[in-house]
Amino acid sequence: MQAVSSQTLAPTAETVEHGFSMLDMFWGADPIIKIIMLMLVAASFWSWTIIFQKTIRLKKLTDAADQFEEAFWSGGALDDLYDRIHNRPQDPLSATFCAAMKEWRRSVSKGIAKASDARGTMQQRIERVMHLTINREMEDLERYLGFLASTGSTAPFIGLFGTVLGIMNSFQSIAIQQNTNLAVVAPGIAEALFATAIGLVAAIPAVIAYNKLSSDMNRYANRLEAFAGEFTGIISRQLEEGAA
Template sequence: MILDMMTAAGATAPTRLDPLQLFLDADIIVQLVIAGLIAASIWVWMIIVSFSMKMGSVKRRCRDFEEDFWQADNPESLLGGRKGKANPSSRVAAAGIEELKSSTSGGVRDRDGTRQRVALAMEGQVAVESDRLAERLNFLATTGSVAPFVGLFGTVWGIMNSFFQIGTQQNSSLAVVAPGISEALFATAIGLFAAIPAVIAYNRFSHRVDNFQARLQRFADKVHAQISRELERA
């Protein structure tokens, strides 16, 4: 009889971890922690995919615009078209040209002052474009920093609950505490699952934004040099 019960128990015992069952069996607090971390992980991957696609598109449009800008006989007409309003490079160039027009509307009186204002206008627009690209990266940094601690909170809570079960059942066998500890450690695993790609993506994307900002600044410097030459001829 005892042998038959042991055989039946062995036949129904799980042979591998079942994440869904761990979640369903967990305490409500641990479930909330896991659900929040899963939602954060999904959002992280959405940012990763969307940012990768956006960055590639922005670079391509900027490269095409800059090629057209240097070949155009009248850059202002290019800036006024639909293509000239759809990328960071065009907005940087437009900021410089608009400042030039404002500073020279009554004639060229102070060339050095005009050059400085044009440079400041374009540098400010470069910063704006960089901030616009990086605005969603803060969530990656926050998730990478906070998710492991949130998962750890779920783990601590689950272990506390396991010790509570020991006290209420007055039984310290592994069969009593093992399920609760497994559910608790699952929260830490989900926290790391959310944090690791977030940290990697944040570091990688921050580097790409920095490179793009430097590229925009080089374009702004070239535009500024062209404007300076025009001011000297004025």
């Protein structure tokens, strides 16, 4: 009986060693698909950086706003509070207060507060200064937030583009090798689907974080606007008492 050659039984190294780990699928992918994967990984990394930075900053700003409002409504003189913090306002709320007080003192020093025909203009000017400060502070707080929205909306399609390219390469392999065996096309299809998986991994946290951070920032902006309205009421009473 003739012995079967061991070389005949031994499968090729390419068939045996082609793994399905993430690194194997990455290194086995087409160069264009590799670039797409790297772009998605970079987008995911930057998204998580933004998420952590914004979350921590919002927590700090909320705590600072609580401390400021406690000092503001403690019954102490607002001039003393302004003198303590005007050189280093720690949060948008105290920055809004300092901007209004600065405009108030400038008007008082020029005698505008005593002129009955200029009091309305003075109040409007203080309101405008507060709103400009709020807008500037919120623009700074919302910086890079749009990247999360863009990542959440585009990352799945970018990953899908990589998947389409991978499946096209798999069909090309079938045509070249003239072999429809699953072992021939499985690696290419796995690499293609891996690109979609990375796109979803980048997109899902970005969408969730964008919605959460946007909601938190809207609440914070409403808090600033509410404070501006309350402080405007205080200024209005001061002007009425001065007129009386």
